Amino acid sequence: MKSKTLFDKIWDSHVVRSIEDGPDVLYIDRHYIHEVTSPQAFNGLKERGIPVFRPGKTIATADHNIPTKDQHLAIRDLQSRNQVDRLNENCKKYGIELFGLNDPKNGIVHVIGPELGYTLPGMTIVCGDSHTSTHGAFGTIAFGIGTSEVEMVLATQCILQPKPKKMRITLEGELHNGVTSKDIVMYIISQISASGATGYFVEYAGSAIKRLSMESRMTICNMSIEMGARGGLMAPDEITFEYLRKLPSIPGIEDLKSSVNEWKKLQSDTDAVFDMDLKFNAGIIKPMITYGTNPGMGMAIDDSIPLSDMNGNKASSSFIKSLDYMGFKPGMKLLGHPIDYVFIGSCTNGRIEDFRAFAQIIKGRRKADNITALIVPGSKKVEAQMLAEGLIELYKEAGFEVRQPGCSSCLAMNEDKIPQGKYAVSTSNRNFEGRQGPGARTLLASPLTAAAAAITGRITDPREFITEELKVKI
Amino acid sequence: MPKVKFDILESTCVPLPFENVDTDQIIPARFLSATSRQGFGDNLFRDWRYTKTGEKNGDFVLNNPAFGGKVLVAGKNFGSGSSREHAVWAIFDYGFRAVVSSFFADIFMNNALNNGLLPIVISDDLLKKLHGMIQKNPDTKVKIDLEKQTFTILSTGDSIRFDINPYKKECLLKGLDDIDFLLSMKSQITSFENHKILVK
Numbered sequence: 001m002k003s004k005t006l007f008d009k010i011w012d013s014h015v016v017r018s019i020e021d022g023p024d025v026l027y028i029d030r031h032y033i034h035e036v037t038s039p040q041a042f043n044g045l046k047e048r049g050i051p052v053f054r055p056g057k058t059i060a061t062a063d064h065n066i067p068t069k070d071q072h073l074a075i076r077d078l079q080s081r082n083q084v085d086r087l088n089e090n091c092k093k094y095g096i097e098l099f100g101l102n103d104p105k106n107g108i109v110h111v112i113g114p115e116l117g118y119t120l121p122g123m124t125i126v127c128g129d130s131h132t133s134t135h136g137a138f139g140t141i142a143f144g145i146g147t148s149e150v151e152m153v154l155a156t157q158c159i160l161q162p163k164p165k166k167m168r169i170t171l172e173g174e175l176h177n178g179v180t181s182k183d184i185v186m187y188i189i190s191q192i193s194a195s196g197a198t199g200y201f202v203e204y205a206g207s208a209i210k211r212l213s214m215e216s217r218m219t220i221c222n223m224s225i226e227m228g229a230r231g232g233l234m235a236p237d238e239i240t241f242e243y244l245r246k247l248p249s250i251p252g253i254e255d256l257k258s259s260v261n262e263w264k265k266l267q268s269d270t271d272a273v274f275d276m277d278l279k280f281n282a283g284i285i286k287p288m289i290t291y292g293t294n295p296g297m298g299m300a301i302d303d304s305i306p307l308s309d310m311n312g313n314k315a316s317s318s319f320i321k322s323l324d325y326m327g328f329k330p331g332m333k334l335l336g337h338p339i340d341y342v343f344i345g346s347c348t349n350g351r352i353e354d355f356r357a358f359a360q361i362i363k364g365r366r367k368a369d370n371i372t373a374l375i376v377p378g379s380k381k382v383e384a385q386m387l388a389e390g391l392i393e394l395y396k397e398a399g400f401e402v403r404q405p406g407c408s409s410c411l412a413m414n415e416d417k418i419p420q421g422k423y424a425v426s427t428s429n430r431n432f433e434g435r436q437g438p439g440a441r442t443l444l445a446s447p448l449t450a451a452a453a454a455i456t457g458r459i460t461d462p463r464e465f466i467t468e469e470l471k472v473k474i
Numbered sequence: 475m476p477k478v479k480f481d482i483l484e485s486t487c488v489p490l491p492f493e494n495v496d497t498d499q500i501i502p503a504r505f506l507s508a509t510s511r512q513g514f515g516d517n518l519f520r521d522w523r524y525t526k527t528g529e530k531n532g533d534f535v536l537n538n539p540a541f542g543g544k545v546l547v548a549g550k551n552f553g554s555g556s557s558r559e560h561a562v563w564a565i566f567d568y569g570f571r572a573v574v575s576s577f578f579a580d581i582f583m584n585n586a587l588n589n590g591l592l593p594i595v596i597s598d599d600l601l602k603k604l605h606g607m608i609q610k611n612p613d614t615k616v617k618i619d620l621e622k623q624t625f626t627i628l629s630t631g632d633s634i635r636f637d638i639n640p641y642k643k644e645c646l647l648k649g650l651d652d653i654d655f656l657l658s659m660k661s662q663i664t665s666f667e668n669h670k671i672l673v674k
Binding site: 021040082128146159160162228432 | 506510580657
């Protein structure tokens with residue numbers, strides 16, 4: 001038998017039909033929806049007069065546009081309220097399970113899927129959100145889709161999809177203290193560019209990946225889209241299974257032991273061939289920060305902004321435009337540069353591990369006076385766990401206010417906007433122009449780097465806060 | 475999803491020669507709160523098109539009366555970032571029917587094809603040349619023939635054959651939609667569910 005990659009194995013077993021010279025009809029095991037990219041899809045069903053084909057396979061949450069304060073009150077923004085109301089109505093009408101606002105299981109779709117046990121190895125998972133790639137950390141084929149495709153899945157539990165090419169990114173070596181999985185993925189993107197994996201589905205492999213927790217793995221898979229990849233996945237292993245064993249329940253799984261035995265087979269064959277094979281050394285990665293307006297424009301925090309773009313093109317209008325927007329110059333160092341905001345949260349770094357890491361640096365310290373911080377848990381469960389572990393209290397003592405869960409300032413659809421011209425060190429995933437509000441200047445970084453910046457009020461190397469005794473490791 | 479036909483298009487072009495134009499630039503998140511597909515064109519490239527105080531930014535190409543047409547000629551890696559189909563709806567709603575680049579982000583490409591907005595990939599060199607020509611002469615016209623899969627710059631006769639998935643081409647030429655196709659397969663899908671093989 002021809003050897004296959006993990007991606008091939010999952011994909012091929014979900015193809016209902018291959019259209020000659022066309023896309024595959026791919027069966028979807030799990031469909032996540034939220035309030036922003038689903039209403040037009042439900043409208044489509046209504047216009048055709050057809051039901052949701054398999055309502056039990058779709059899970060809904062409200063996360064993108066919701067406020068992170070006073071969630072028990074009616075949403076003030078009328079359009080946002082309308083979207084959330086429409087989601088509630090549609091879920092009720094079509095029999096879809098919804099973890100809406102104020103539900104104890106509510107949260108960002110890519111945080112709650114895994115923590116509620118809906119994301120399982122070997123699945124195909126889609127959602128009308130590009131960071132669906134997050135779920136790949138469990139050994140799934142998970143990717144973002146548009147609203148027309150949301151409609152396809154609601155109508156038939158399938159989508160038409162051309163099979164992407166396969167890339168393997170192998171990471172060997174030991175990570176240094178103070179370097180997180182966020183830095184790993186930002187480093188990879190800085191090396192291959194924001195479009196370096198376009199057309200590919202990535203499998204992450206290697207000893208440095210194998211040592212990471214599930215939360216850290218999710219951060220890497222999450223940002224696969226920021227290198228242009230259709231998605232990213234990792235073979236499930238003991239760390240994956242242990243995460244699943246600790247969940248209070250897993251819907252649809254009665255005998256976890258036998259499922260785990262099946263999931264152990266989810267590996268690329270040793271002689272499987274990838275269309276592209278890249279290798280990186282984890283030992284040379286430092287804490288990373290972005291300086292421009294796409295995630296490929298990143299560098300080690302103690303580095304200088306390059307003099308030219310990746311192609312060596314000094315006068316590239318896109319490169320200059322980007323630095324102008326940020327208020328930076330080629331060759332500039334960013335260490336010590338004053339900042340105004342810190343955002344910790346999002347589907348990239350809004351999990352308990354991220355808040356623990358942030359706490360390790362701020363514990364016993366005070367935030368800098370010039371800093372406004374937005375601390376937003378990824379879900380109600382994360383929020384509850386923070387409370388139980390005393391993190392909310394610890395944050396308060398350091399001068400921070402903890403908000404309620406949601407996507408918040410990552411895309412600033414709600415009121416959590418960074419003002420015009422202000423600098424924000426953000427643990428989110430995109431530093432696009434205006435992403436965090438019109439004119440906002442985003443510097444992507446890890447929770448540790450965000451914590452160091454929150455304490456000093458400047459761009460700071462988090463390793464300054466890390467001693468051998470305080471061995472911050474995630 | 476809408477059923478849109480595409481066959482032949484002859485038009486002047488609107489040039490946007492920046493690389494890595496992401497979907498947050500095409501339509502910022504704060505304009506995604508609508509629950510229908512219409513009206514997004516008003517906010518297409520909102521933060522480039524209007525100043526902070528809401529006036530038209532005269533430097534931006536959509537506000538330059540010299541340029542117009544149904545073909546948006548973009549830069550490399552167009553449509554990266556968020557999966558929001560609203561980006562395609564905004565471009566289409568504004569009046570564009572084709573987008574030309576040397577490289578598109580994957581999800582944008584799928585979304586465009588699902589809405590009758592034709593994404594055409596041409597070489598970096600030809601893209602650069604085309605941008606140069608449009609800047610020099612805003613009346614530069616191109617012709618897109620989907621049946622023949624040709625993209626032609628009319629004044630020079632430069633013509634290339636572009637790639638498109640044959641299934642998608644057929645859908646666009648006939649105005650068919652994926653959901654009708656998938657709905658016609660329901661019994662096959664049910665049978666797949668009943669005989670689903672475990673991943674091996």
